[in-house]
Amino acid sequence: MLLETPFHRRTGALCHHRRWRNWSGYAAALSYEPSHEYEYYAVRSAAALFDISPLRKYEITGPDAAALVDRIVTRHAADCPEGRVLYSPWCDEAGKLIDDGTVQRLGADAFRITAADPSLRWFQDCALGMDARVRDVSLELAALALQGPTSRDILAGLVTGADIASVPYFGLAEGNVGSVPVTITRTGYTGDLGYEIWVRPEHALALWDALMEAGRGYGIAPAGLDALDVARIEAGLLLKEVDYVSAWTALIESRKSSPYEAGLGWAVQPRPGRDFVGGKALEGEAAQPSKWAFAGLEVDWPRIERRFASVGLPPLVAGRASREPVPIFAAGTQVGFVTSSTFSPILKKYIALATLQRDFARPGDRVDFELTVEFVRHEVPATVVKTPFFDPARKRN
Amino acid sequence: MSAYDAVVVGAGHNALVAAALLAREGWEVLVLERRGVVGGAAATEEVFPGCRVNLAAQDAGLFRREIVADLGLEARGLEWVHPPAVATSLTGGGDALTLWRNPGRTRDEIAHHGPADAARFPDWADYLRSMARVLRVALDHAPPVLQDASARGRLRLLRPLLRAGRVGKRTVVELLRVLPMSARDLLDDWFAGEALKGMLGTTGLLGARQGPSAMGGAFRMVYHATGTEACGFRSSVFVKGGVGVLSEALEAAARSHGAEVRTDAEVESILMEDGVATGVLLAGGEEIRASCVVSGVDPRRTFFGLVGAPRLGPEFNRKVTNIRLSGTTASLHLLLDGLPPLPDAAERLSGHTLVAPDLEYLERAGDDAKYGRCSARPHLDMVVPTLHDPTLAPEGRHLASIQIRYAPWRLRSGSWEDGAIRDALRSSALDVLEEFLPGLRARIVDHRLLTPVDFETELGLTGGDEYHGQMGLDQLLFMRPVPGWGRYRTPVERLFLCGSGTHPGGGVTGGAGRLAAREILRDRKLGARLGGRDQT
Numbered sequence: 012m013l014l015e016t017p018f019h020r021r022t023g024a025l026c027h028h029r030r031w032r033n034w035s036g037y038a039a040a041l042s043y044e045p046s047h048e049y050e051y052y053a054v055r056s057a058a059a060l061f062d063i064s065p066l067r068k069y070e071i072t073g074p075d076a077a078a079l080v081d082r083i084v085t086r087h088a089a090d091c092p093e094g095r096v097l098y099s100p101w102c103d104e105a106g107k108l109i110d111d112g113t114v115q116r117l118g119a120d121a122f123r124i125t126a127a128d129p130s131l132r133w134f135q136d137c138a139l140g141m142d143a144r145v146r147d148v149s150l151e152l153a154a155l156a157l158q159g160p161t162s163r164d165i166l167a168g169l170v171t172g173a174d175i176a177s178v179p180y181f182g183l184a185e186g187n188v189g190s191v192p193v194t195i196t197r198t199g200y201t202g203d204l205g206y207e208i209w210v211r212p213e214h215a216l217a218l219w220d221a222l223m224e225a226g227r228g229y230g231i232a233p234a235g236l237d238a239l240d241v242a243r244i245e246a247g248l249l250l251k252e253v254d255y256v257s258a259w260t261a262l263i264e265s266r267k268s269s270p271y272e273a274g275l276g277w278a279v280q281p282r283p284g285r286d287f288v289g290g291k292a293l294e295g296e297a298a299q300p301s302k303w304a305f306a307g308l309e310v311d312w313p314r315i316e317r318r319f320a321s322v323g324l325p326p327l328v329a330g331r332a333s334r335e336p337v338p339i340f341a342a343g344t345q346v347g348f349v350t351s352s353t354f355s356p357i358l359k360k361y362i363a364l365a366t367l368q369r370d371f372a373r374p375g376d377r378v379d380f381e382l383t384v385e386f387v388r389h390e391v392p393a394t395v396v397k398t399p400f401f402d403p404a405r406k407r408n
Numbered sequence: 409m410s411a412y413d414a415v416v417v418g419a420g421h422n423a424l425v426a427a428a429l430l431a432r433e434g435w436e437v438l439v440l441e442r443r444g445v446v447g448g449a450a451a452t453e454e455v456f457p458g459c460r461v462n463l464a465a466q467d468a469g470l471f472r473r474e475i476v477a478d479l480g481l482e483a484r485g486l487e488w489v490h491p492p493a494v495a496t497s498l499t500g501g502g503d504a505l506t507l508w509r510n511p512g513r514t515r516d517e518i519a520h521h522g523p524a525d526a527a528r529f530p531d532w533a534d535y536l537r538s539m540a541r542v543l544r545v546a547l548d549h550a551p552p553v554l555q556d557a558s559a560r561g562r563l564r565l566l567r568p569l570l571r572a573g574r575v576g577k578r579t580v581v582e583l584l585r586v587l588p589m590s591a592r593d594l595l596d597d598w599f600a601g602e603a604l605k606g607m608l609g610t611t612g613l614l615g616a617r618q619g620p621s622a623m624g625g626a627f628r629m630v631y632h633a634t635g636t637e638a639c640g641f642r643s644s645v646f647v648k649g650g651v652g653v654l655s656e657a658l659e660a661a662a663r664s665h666g667a668e669v670r671t672d673a674e675v676e677s678i679l680m681e682d683g684v685a686t687g688v689l690l691a692g693g694e695e696i697r698a699s700c701v702v703s704g705v706d707p708r709r710t711f712f713g714l715v716g717a718p719r720l721g722p723e724f725n726r727k728v729t730n731i732r733l734s735g736t737t738a739s740l741h742l743l744l745d746g747l748p749p750l751p752d753a754a755e756r757l758s759g760h761t762l763v764a765p766d767l768e769y770l771e772r773a774g775d776d777a778k779y780g781r782c783s784a785r786p787h788l789d790m791v792v793p794t795l796h797d798p799t800l801a802p803e804g805r806h807l808a809s810i811q812i813r814y815a816p817w818r819l820r821s822g823s824w825e826d827g828a829i830r831d832a833l834r835s836s837a838l839d840v841l842e843e844f845l846p847g848l849r850a851r852i853v854d855h856r857l858l859t860p861v862d863f864e865t866e867l868g869l870t871g872g873d874e875y876h877g878q879m880g881l882d883q884l885l886f887m888r889p890v891p892g893w894g895r896y897r898t899p900v901e902r903l904f905l906c907g908s909g910t911h912p913g914g915g916v917t918g919g920a921g922r923l924a925a926r927e928i929l930r931d932r933k934l935g936a937r938l939g940g941r942d943q944t
Binding site: 078082103104133136137139140141286288291 | 683712716717718719721722723724725726729
């Protein structure tokens, strides 16, 4: 029996065919319509509304709050100004990824961290000997993501007490929707212009209704995880346990990934005198890079079509994002594997997130993608490209 | 440039052993002791006017004789006392069962209580000796690093096994069978007499919070039989002048090799740069630089008190948090105007005098501790040091130091600050003692009670745990002090541990200090640095 989020009375009524996925124990809609395509286009050309309440949320407060957050995450969080948000992974002592999420700085001594999986004990262990309090607020906060080019206009017309137009990329504002107090962060998992709205669960339905009402003229559509999965691959964003395996769940050492191996090297920010969990190990890895690297791949679509055509089939590539690992070869030798892949409707390309040996992961490198057609394995060419695959200017402007 | 090669935090007996052994290799060593005297829990002090009292540790029979020879301690005032009685169990109503140093006498004595047990006792003594001999091999080697897959590492892992194998493969297998057993199960295999089993079972309680039915009790029994003499029981060897004389001899040895020893010098924190220990900060604000820091302080106090949890990793901190540090013992020191009226008192009371009439008595005492209470009828272990050295007290006076078990550091209700709780503990101990040794109470001139909280505040023992961590099977060998850090090193480079919280463990053994010194000398990184220092 899956749990229901505070929005379930609305999402449940809309999700006619009951395609639910278990997201941290909650029922999360895969799509509201039989196919996710309309919902995907809402993300890219109008506004899509996602229920992201199953995220884990932690509040860190106290005189040492900034020092504690800075100790937990790999990014230099102590530098994060009030009213800003930053994305960061965090690692174990060996510098291997545990989880990733956003860090909201609510005040000088108050932060909120989102995580994919339960992290209270870890954060509290990190807090040992520090004057800071870690609280699990997962049940005290419901959340919606409003993503897409019209999201700013919808919110601007709805929110009082905050100037939505002036909230920068990864900015944070406190305001009201009607009489409901909300925290708004300009963040998301789609790589598009978008916001996440944090609210007390008792106000959840009022917020949903207000957004759906205000969004009516802006093409708003409730959207599910299938659309989100396509959008996040286009945005080059990682999914825990799919694109990397958490150090906590990896059964063997080689399954673990460091931020460098997962393409998050930019988020490792050592500073003189800064001591964060895993920092020492990562310093060693920076000096002596791992043989693995993260890469975006564009797979040659006409070749895929031709392979299928040769047996008389149209390309039977799932319309949805695939989480099936796929081997990658170079000159007949396996040099890595794809972790997520999808046909990008907006780019009209078949794209993939991959873990490759460093020597094959430079932009422009040519590799081969394994494609199985009618039970026969083939290789089709693919090119390493920079991520994000899709990066509209409106995301930041 | 560092002022010292090594600064040693604390002057407990293990710290002094480490300091002396490092100084002997030509290292410049400074020992810093918070208190005014050296020895830590192995100190002898004036508790009553004109009397020298062993504050906590009484028995030094586990002290490694190799260290005595290496450091020439016997030339520095150390003199052993081997009293005629190993231990005497008070069996009630003024009756007693004594294990004598002379095996024939022991056999005769046990025969009075049970002829079958008397016949088995010599075999038991041999058995315990052979078990102890194998265990000694493990205790005298630094524990293996299980994750070290190098050929060299594997060889080091094998060496103690090979040595133990030479002692006898069957003995090794038998030891592995026996170590996890409870004291009760092991003793039930051997004896019938309740008094004898109660007495022998007491060593299974040392360094544990549980009674004789708890797993691992057999390990503790063997551990306490690793002393030099095999008598079928624990060591019962004392130091003339008090156990503090051993610590003073160690201090003298350290000084003679060039080490400095400063008392009344409290280390407030360990200085670090980029995760490397660089020295210590004293409470007065003085900074002392050293190429390495060696802490004889218990692991939790070292890491959380002197280093600080935020400077260590959360996974490591979790392990340190989970170390079971829980004192269960209080000490009651008595000044007496004469020996208690027991036949042959001067002989019978010369070893450990125990109130442990049977295993069930011990179990019930342990039950109280399990629920956070002091034992209503505690197990007592009394030593009369004036029978080893009459000069410890004025003429005509005797001293008795009694370990009261159990007096848990963490009480379920009430606080050790509460005088009524201390009074209750003292009177329950004295009531029991009067019952088993009638006439003692009338001889008491003065008394002083040290609770686990007193041990914590006066001797710096976290949780009042004189073993620096319980001697449970999960806190031994490569798991002591925490898994992954069993070789005296720490996550802080150039910070080492050398106290009872490390392998082989608690008691006055000197083993931890000796093995730590050996590992520190072996530490190649440090060696390179010190090599550089010598050239300048």
